[in-house]
Amino acid sequence: MSPLLIVEDSDEDYEVLCWALHKTGFTHPIIRAACAEEALSRLFPGLPQLGGIDESPCMVLLDFNLPGINGLQMLKEIRQTKPLLAIPIVVMSTSNNPLDVEACYRFGAAGYILKPFKLEEYLEKIRGLEDYWFNTALLPECAGGGD
Amino acid sequence: MDHSQVWASSSTPFVNLGANQGIYQGGNHVSADPVDLTHCDHEPVQFPGGIMPHGVLLLLTLNEYRIQGASANTLPWFGSDAAQLLHGHLDRIFAPDIRQTLETSLALITEPQLPRYLGSFLTLQGSHRFDVFAHRSGDFFIVEFEAITAEVAESWPTGRIAEITDCVSNLHSAESWQEGMAIGVRELKRLTGFDSVVGLRFLTDGSFHAIAEACEAHFLSVFDKRFPRSDIPESARRQMLLMPLQYALDLDYQPVPLVLADQTQNPLQIDLGLAVLRSISPMCRRFYNNMGVQSRMVISLVDKGELWGFFSCKNTAPRHVTYSDRLAFKLFAEMSALLLVEKERGEQLQAALRAKHSISQITTQLSSAEVLPIALGQLPQQLLDPLDSTGASLCLDGQILCAGVTPEETVIQALIAWLDGQPSPFFITDRLPALFEAAAQCQAQATGLLAARLQEPGQYLLAFRPEQVYEVNWAGDPLKQVEVDAVSGEERFTPRGSFEVWKQDMRGTARAWQSYQAEALIDLQRTVIQLQYADNQRTLQLRLAQSNIELEAFAYIVSHDLQEPLRGIANYAQFLLDSSSGQFGQQEQNWLNTIVRLTGKMSDQINALLQYSRASQQQMALQLVDINLLLGSVLDSLSALIKDTQTQIDIPQTLPTLSCDPIRATSVFSNLITNAIKYNDQPEKHIEIGFSETPTLTFFVRDNGIGIPEQFHDAIFTIFRRLHGRNDYHGGTGAGLALVRKHVERHGGRIWLESVPGQGSTFYFTLASCQAFPSASDGGINA
Structure with a gap:
């Protein structure tokens, strides 16, 4: 199974996300990049694969607020790299600023989720995310793998 | 005489600055002449008690036209001596019909005014023809008779008028008032035939300057010379206003005394101020004698009731000028005065307008400048022309920008410090070294100074003029006019014996600033201060706006970053609640719930803050x-x-x-x-x-x-x-x-x-x- 790439700098947020994925019975392997630079190095073909996973992710959960290259800039980078355009990227953010939301979609985000404050809501949103992307929609088999 | 006194350039009369502008006029004032000339000023020129010998004067009573006085020279002209004429009527001299005509004319003269020309008449004897003038003086009619000699009887008024008309046309073509004066003296010399005609202009200190001269080679030239105020005493000036044309056929004469019917009356009490034949003051005659002048005619140039200048016509030999010619010359002088004054005013106005225009252009440029200090930096160069200065500086916030010839920076700095101590924000002088010691070392750059303080002390616009080492060519030593009376020991004015050039060095002075130049700088000063104020306001507003933007960006970032740990706290509190059921008591669970509730509240507030800062930040x-x-x-x-x-x-x-x-x-x-x-x-x-x-x-x-x-x-x-x-x-x-x-x-x-x-x-x-x-x-x- 293709892995899910989580780009998240906050350990706590990563832990809550993993907790929610685990709680909802998510079975895909999960790889984490703590910053956009690390994520990009994983996604770009030809670069040395890190973390022992040589398979391209089938999906990316991208934190909006990242140190260094932020989420929006990373979206722009990916947009300029044709093979990566196939990977759906869902942005997770604390910002409900309409401008941020609009900018993410404009640069190719497949979805935008506001990070919930209550655990129940968190579970609900992750469940919804899985239901759609992993049970309803078809994901690319090996995006970014080939040419 | 005060040697430090400031003179205008030789061609431009000194213009006094309005003292009501609150300007400190450092040294730019005209000081009073310290020599006591009151003797002369009070000389009773109107009451000489006698007349010039080329005519006859009679005093008639106001109601009966009875002869109450006569000049002592009636015998050769009228055939009777004065004593014989007294108490009689004019029919002792003229035929009855002429007497009738003259008395009818006299009846029309009701007020003291310039002599009225009554006509030319033959005496009973038929030997002489006279131009007759009359005016009122006190309780008398003064009737004057000027003989028309054969030589001058041929004068033809229409020809004169045509000539005068041509002269006036020539005057019109003059480029400047000085040139106009030159044309005037040339024409007047041709018309009058005098050896020398000089056009003079009064300066504000009362001295006068020979602007133009037309003269025969043998005649002593006074061109471009200055005459001190005392050369024309106050009484003589009054007389020049009273009688715009004064003529003396021959200055080398013995005055003809008046013979009065009333023995108790003193001839010296008869006011002859308006008499054509009035005897000239002995002082004045000596003055002309010293110059070798025998015949003279002075025609005043009057502007709005003030002496503006005069034409001085001099001849080494006696020279006849008939009344009709004098009338023509007077007319010419009056036209000249109008034209010359107008030209002079026009030139000053033109110069003032040019300066004003330049300044308003500079003002417009400054007003539309994006960066005021940069635009101000060009001011020194721009000021040189309109202010007619040789150097200019702008001192702004410790920086000194210069154009043209200026003193060294250290001197300017000292000057600024000194100016800061002056009471007025505007300063004008044309002899700075006399007021500010350090300027002594830079007289070549800064003897004349116009200084305008800008918004803050230490900020100045300065315009400089160099020392003008020039000489005033006095006609004779202006100081050597006071003699100590050998008998009384009193100081007394005497006419000078020498008119050779007496040079006076005018060191330590710069060419005087014109009032419009000062006004132009004051205008500019006002504008710059306003712009500086507006610029400061704009800078403050920009800073404020910038700081607001930064503050709002700060609020946005901070609140954004605060959300994350807050959510973490909420999440972990919920983890605790979820995973520890049974381990915590009700109290502890309440506490954990409170943590979750309060973090939720705080999150709401952070969101509100975010929204608020977004309201400012977003377009x-x-x-x-x-x-x-x-x-x-x-x-x-x-x-x-x-x-x-x-x-x-x-x-x-x-x-x-x-x-x-x-x-x-x-x-x-x-x-x-x-x-x-x-x-x-x-x-x-x-x-x-x-x-x-x-x-x-x-x-x-x-x-x-x-x-x-x-x-x-x-x-x-x-x-x-x-x-x-x-x-x-x-x-x-x-x-x-x-x-x-x-x-x-x-x-x-x-x-x-x-x-x-x-x-x-x-x-x-x-x-x-x-x-x-x-x-x-x-x-x-x-x-």
Whole structure:
């Protein structure tokens, strides 16, 4: 199974996300990049694969607020790299600023989720995310793998 | 004489600056002549007691025309001596019909005025023909008889008038008033035939300057020489105004005394001020004698009742000038005065206008400059021309920018410090070294100074002129006019014996500044100060705006970053609650729940803060909006709240369509309506929404709620400021009205309220940048 790439700098947020994925019975392997630079190095073909996973992710959960290259800039980078355009990227953010939301979609985000404050809501949103992307929609088999 | 006295350039009379401008005029004043000339000033030139010998004078009574006095020279002219004529009538001299004519003319002379020409008449003996003039003096008619000799009898008035007309035309063609004067003396010399005709201009200190001269080679030239004030005493000046043309046929004469019928009367009491034949003062005759002049004619050039200058005609031999010729010359002089004065004024005005124009151009440039200090930096160069200065400096915030020839920077710095100590922000002098010691070392750069202080001390516009080492060519030593009387020991003025050039060095002085130049700099000073003030204001506003932007960006970033740990705290508290059921007691579980609740609250507040800072940061998106539709959607989104609280909402008017940011306008209405519902404890809640168009388009939201005491009318617009407990009136973050005000202000509008506690509040707001259009319902544009 293709892995899910989580780009998240906050350990706590990563832990809550993993907790929610685990709680909802998510079975895909999960790889984490703590910053956009690390994520990009994983996604770009030809670069040395890190973390022992040589398979391209089938999906990316991208934190909006990242140190260094932020989420929006990373979206722009990916947009300029044709093979990566196939990977759906869902942005997770604390910002409900309409401008941020609009900018993410404009640069190719497949979805935008506001990070919930209550655990129940968190579970609900992750469940919804899985239901759609992993049970309803078809994901690319090996995006970014080939040419 | 005060040697430091300032002279104008040789061609331009000194222009005194208006003392009412509060300008300190360092040394630019005309000082009074210290030599006591009162003897001369009081010389009784009007009462000489005698006349010149080339004519005859009679005194007649006012009512009977009886001869009460006569000059002692009647015998050769009239055939009878004075004593024989006394008490008689004019028929002793003229035929009865001429007597009749003369007396009829005299009857018309009722006031003292310039002698009236009565005509030319033959005496009874038929031997002499006379030009006859008469005027009133005290209790007499003074009748004067000037013999017309065969030689001059041929003068032809029409020819003269034609010549005068040509002369005046020539004057018109002059480029400058000086050239005009040169043409004047040339023409006058040709017309009068005098050896020398000089055109002189009075300067403000009373001295006078020979501007133009037409003279025979053998005659002593006085061209470009200066004559001190004392050369024409005050009494003589008065006489020059009284009698614009004074003529003496031959200065080498013995005055003819007056013989009076009334033995008790003194001839010296008869006022001969207006008499054509009045004997000239002995002092004056000596003065001319010393110059080798025998015949002279002085024609005054008068401007608005003041002596402007005069033509001085001199001849080494006696020279006849008939009355009709004198009349023609007087006319010419009067025309000349008009033209010369007008030309001089025109030239000054032109120069002043040019300076003013240059300054106004500079002002325009400065006003439209984007960066004021850079534009100001060009001022020194720009000032040189309009101020006619050789150097100029701008001193601004410790920096000194110079153009042209200026003193060294250290001297300028010292000068600035010195100027800061002067009482007036404007300073003008043409002899700086006499006032400011350090200037002695830079006389070649800065002897003349115009200084204008700008907004702050130490900021100056300076214009410099170099020392003008020039000489005044006096006609004789102006100081050697006072002699000590050998007998009395008194100082007394005497006419000079020598008119050779006496040079006076005028060191330590610069060419005098003209009043329009000072005024031009004052204008510029005013403008620069205003611009500096505006520039400061703009800089402050920019800084304020910048700091506001930074503050809002700070609020945005901080609140964004605060959300993350806060959510972490909430999450872990929930983890604890979930994973520890049974391990914690009820108390501990309550505490954990409180943590979760409080973090939620804080998150709401951070969100409100984010929203508030976004309200400032985000661009306005103006578009035409139909407020009816906008309000409709606001009420839709609040429908649950409205329904739950059973609030009645009235919108009696059709609202306008206008240009605004719809998202912000939605927030404004939504928050105001929500507040109107929340802060209301009436059983029947009622809200009215409307607008008025005068004086500006103003919306209002009126409720019958709890009202707000007046002392809180400002405070309620402050973020997180609450008037009630957190959980009263359905809580809320306390950012709503702050957000509303921010939105309104971003539109350039303002918000205020009227309220009576217990009865309700009305919030008013304008959206100033908005322009109202006919409402959609009136067929206007739909948003």
